[in-house]
Amino acid sequence: MVSSTALAVNIQDLEFNYESDLGVHISGLNLQIAKGSRFGLFGPNGAGKTTLMSLMTGLLTATNGQITLLDNPVLKNNNSINKVFGFIPQDFSFYQELSPAENLAFFGAWAGLGKSEAKHRADELLNILGLEEVRHQQVGKFSGGMKRRVNLAIGVIHKPQIVFLDEPTVGVDVQTRHAIIDYLLKINEAGTTLVYTSHQLNEAEDLCNDVAMIDDGKIIAHGTMQGLLDEYKQADLESLFLNLTGKRYRD
């Protein structure tokens, strides 16, 4: 059992239901994610990955139970928690009519950075993510890969200690996929905890060292990548996924 001070995320007895009866039902869910890990949450369509991410980042509110991020409770009006984590959502979260520089200035200020700090950080990220030459062009006209890199830069502008990533490489080419994964590995090496979900299981094998499977709103397995592969006698994450979740369509 990991001590609570070593936890980036601690979810205890979580309950959540969408108002409509069609949505996923979460009941008595417990999950601990250690500080510094590269955690991956996997499951079929509709299993509850985005719902759980939204609960962890305060976009949805649990009906019961508790979620803490580095010991800070995730509560509706606890804005101080916004400094602790960054969220890279599946849907683009920037202003299409603005440039990357303008978007980063805006979201930097929103995350509490001063003007010069935000500018410095924007310069650094635009450089690392290969966007310096288009820094003043309208994001709406960018390719899918460039938009994904802008989305990532916005989510990490304030150097959060935990980064949540909901399918951060969907629809990108190999170059952008590598740039994004390399960057994530680099910030993890410097101490950032990654909480990631994706259907790209090959990519996940390179990125994640801690893995949980979710199905019908329940965590059905959680352990180290190698520990789970050994336990279920599977050669790779895709075989493990099929072994644990079966071949039935969920939608």
Ligand SMILES: Nc1ncnc2c1ncn2[C@@H]1O[C@H](COP(=O)(O)OP(=O)(O)OP(=O)(O)O)[C@@H](O)[C@H]1O
């Ligand atoms: N706002 C909502 N209201 C009602 N039901 C919802 C809502 N959002 C999601 N759901 C339902 O809850 C279930 C879980 O959805 P969720 O998006 O969390 O799954 P997921 O594992 O992220 O799926 P995917 O892999 O398709 O992204 C699905 O049945 C979905 O239709």
